[in-house]
Amino acid sequence: xxxxxxxxxxxxxxxxxxxxxxxxxxxxxxxxxxxxxxxxxxxxxxxxxxxxxxxxxxxxxxxxxxxxxxxxxxxxxxxxxxxxxxxxxxxxxxxxxxxxxxxxxxxxxxxxxxxxxxxxxxxxxxxxxxxxxxxxxxxxxxxxxxxxxxxxxxxxxxxxxxxxxxxxxxxxxxxxxxxxxxxxxxxxxxxxxxxxxxxxxxxxxxxxxxxxxxxxxxxxxxxxxxxxxxxxxxxxxxxxxxxxxxxxxxxxxxxxxxxxxxxxxxxxxxxxxxxxxxxxxxxxxxxxxxxxxxxxxxxxxxxxxxxxxxxxxxxxxxxxxxxxxxxxxxxxxxxxxxxxxxxxxxxxxxxxxxxxxxxxxxxxxxxxxxxxxxxxxxxxxxxxxxxxxxxxxxxxxxxxxxxxxxxxxxxxxxxxxxxxxxxxxxxxxxxxxxxxxxxxxxxxxxxxxxxxxxxxxxxxxxxxxxxxxxxxxx
Numbered sequence: 001x002x003x004x005x006x007x008x009x010x011x012x013x014x015x016x017x018x019x020x021x022x023x024x025x026x027x028x029x030x031x032x033x034x035x036x037x038x039x040x041x042x043x044x045x046x047x048x049x050x051x052x053x054x055x056x057x058x059x060x061x062x063x064x065x066x067x068x069x070x071x072x073x074x075x076x077x078x079x080x081x082x083x084x085x086x087x088x089x090x091x092x093x094x095x096x097x098x099x100x101x102x103x104x105x106x107x108x109x110x111x112x113x114x115x116x117x118x119x120x121x122x123x124x125x126x127x128x129x130x131x132x133x134x135x136x137x138x139x140x141x142x143x144x145x146x147x148x149x150x151x152x153x154x155x156x157x158x159x160x161x162x163x164x165x166x167x168x169x170x171x172x173x174x175x176x177x178x179x180x181x182x183x184x185x186x187x188x189x190x191x192x193x194x195x196x197x198x199x200x201x202x203x204x205x206x207x208x209x210x211x212x213x214x215x216x217x218x219x220x221x222x223x224x225x226x227x228x229x230x231x232x233x234x235x236x237x238x239x240x241x242x243x244x245x246x247x248x249x250x251x252x253x254x255x256x257x258x259x260x261x262x263x264x265x266x267x268x269x270x271x272x273x274x275x276x277x278x279x280x281x282x283x284x285x286x287x288x289x290x291x292x293x294x295x296x297x298x299x300x301x302x303x304x305x306x307x308x309x310x311x312x313x314x315x316x317x318x319x320x321x322x323x324x325x326x327x328x329x330x331x332x333x334x335x336x337x338x339x340x341x342x343x344x345x346x347x348x349x350x351x352x353x354x355x356x357x358x359x360x361x362x363x364x365x366x367x368x369x370x371x372x373x374x375x376x377x378x379x380x381x382x383x384x385x386x387x388x389x390x391x392x393x394x395x396x397x398x399x400x401x402x403x404x405x406x407x408x409x410x411x412x413x414x415x416x417x418x419x420x421x422x423x424x425x426x427x428x429x430x431x432x433x434x435x436x437x438x439x440x441x442x443x444x445x446x447x448x449x450x451x452x453x454x455x456x457x458x459x460x461x462x463x464x465x466x467x468x469x470x471x472x473x474x
Contacts, residue, residue: 005046008039012047013056016067017074019388023380023453027057027065069380071291075387075396078257078408080231081223081440085238087197088221088437090213095416095434096206102428109460112428114255114316114403116450120374121319122367126358133353148341150176150326151352157359158326165301175336176326176347180285180313181207183327186343187309188246190335191279192217196245199238199273201230203406203435203444205255205283208248220244221438226397226406229254229261232268239276246279252296253286256406256435256446258399260296267302274307279332284312286402288368291376296401306330314355316403317368323348324355374452375403381453382461389465391472405447413443413471421467427460 015021028036033044048065051057057065102108110117137143149155155174177183192198194216200208202221212219220242224230229251238244251261251269261269273280282299290296300310309332313325324347329336358364382405386396395408409415415431422429432444451457 004039005043005050008037008043008047009050009054012051013054016051016056017070017384017387019384021067023067023069023377023384025067026063027067029064069377071376071380071383071398071400074383074398075394077226078395078397078406078444080225081202083223083438083440085220085222087218087242090209090217090219090437092206092209092434092437093213096210099206099419099430099434102423105428108423108426108428109457110428110451111447111457111460111464112430113448114446114450115320115448116316116371116375116403117452119452120371120450122358122363123319125361125363125367126319126322126354129354129357129361130350133350133357137350146346146349146352148346149337150174150347151349151356154324154352154356154359157356161359162328165298173328173333174326175329175333175340176324176352177311177313177340178344178347179315179323179325180283180311181211181325183311183313183325184208184248184281184283185211186336186339187281187311187327187329187332188212188215188217188248189339190329190332191281191309192246197242199244199247199249199278201249201254202438203256203432203441205250206430206434209434209437212248219437221436221440223440224254224257225259226257227259229259229265230269232265232272235269236272239272239278244276244278246281247273248281248283249299250283250286251299252284253289253400253402255286255402256397256404256430258397258402258404258406260290260400263297266297266299270299270302270308274303274305277307280308282308282310284310285316287312288317289372289375289403290401291372291379292400300328300330303330306332309336317371318355318358318364322351322355324351372401375401375450378449378451378453379405382447382449382457385453385458385461386447386465389462391465391469394468403448403450405449407445407447409443409445409468410472411443413468415442415445418445418464418467418471422464425460425463427463429464 030041030044058068158174197218197220198212199220201224284298300308310328314322379399397406416433419431430446432441435441
């Protein structure tokens with residue numbers, strides 16, 4: 001027989017997960033719930049304690065019980081795709097150019113960009129640092145070319161942050177770049193050449209595909225699980241069948257699925273790939289935006305051979321326009337350094353000095369703690385919004401960090417058609433067609449939860465859900 005408090009707790013949890021109560025909303029008081037249900041204060045209190053144990057609500061002292069951000073068991077996870085795995089020529093730039101016309105338009109609802117809202121970023125602190133370091137321009141200290149590998153002060157601050165993660169923690173191992181994609185571009189050109197096969201996760205970040213296309217390389221897409229990432233046994237089999245020259249992966253808060261591989265799986269992944277003398281380019285741009293207690297270890301921390309080329313930036317966590325990224329390219333450092341020098345000689349000393357000064361002030365960690373809390377709440381709101389407004393059968397990722405939500409729709413839905421319909425309502429999204437060259441994800445979309453959940457965003461998600469309903473009817 002089910003106890004009364006459990007029956008009440010189950011009923012409240014169903015209402016919370018069904019969207020009757022929103023993230024951060026205060027739940028009814030003990031007295032009001034007693035009047036509403038006829039249950040005793042003791043039974044209601046036991047029910048709330050049960051919900052607290054389940055991680056559904058939280059207690060705020062002298063205030064009451066509030067709905068916690070829920071990222072699990074809201075909707076089923078997306079399915080891992082199957083089918084023949086073989087290298088493909090990439091032809092995605094035409095569609096990608098179409099997307100770029102709209103996703104950065106300020107009039108569009110920003111569900112297509114993978115960036116955080118300005119109000120989540122430390123703009124005042126950064127502005128203060130800009131004013132402080134700009135004195136170097138006034139006295140002429142910063143108008144010449146900087147060091148080809150980057151600002152020594154920034155390299156030193158980044159090295160301090162890498163303690164415990166990387167075997168080599170000297171600043172000179174780090175090469176500063178113009179954002180994370182610049183770092184990935186330099187690394188890919190350093191380890192592979194035209195016609196080579198590049199192993200990537202599937203679905204993947206569309207900019208990886210654009211880069212592979214521009215370098216006239218071929219993509220070998222490996223379908224990954226929405227919770228655990230690579231099937232390592234399958235990966236070993238695939239590496240025996242294909243001549244892979246490099247891997248480009250994002251195993252911590254994957255874009256677009258949001259998963260993070262376990263340390264054990266990451267270690268084994270590095271062993272499998274580097275054991276064949278294949279370099280791994282690691283994109284860790286979302287590593288600082290975790291929702292769990294601790295930051296996940298990067299693949300680079302398991303690298304014994306210098307074959308993992310680590311890449312990251314401050315684009316997502318500080319400001320996109322700062323354009324400060326970096327790479328730790330291991331045994332390929334000299335080649336990356338040479339290609340970088342030939343491409344742009346040196347990066348902006350002003351921007352690098354701003355980043356270095358902000359890191360040295362310890363303000364970055366304070367900012368990250370606040371930003372992570374906001375993103376987790378926004379992720380839960382977006383997830384529950386999809387659960388409320390999208391058709392039955394919709395599947396959604398459960399991100400443990402980062403900024404993106406992956407939505408798997410009925411296979412009758414064409415995400416490019418949905419993209420065009422949404423555009424006419426000033427809503428931007430990323431169609432799944434652009435996250436693969438295999439046509440596996442034409443029925444999927446990627447949504448950005450980097451902006452606070454407002455009435456406008458909720459109305460946009462509701463509109464998208466209505467469009468999907470209409471597409472299924474016709």
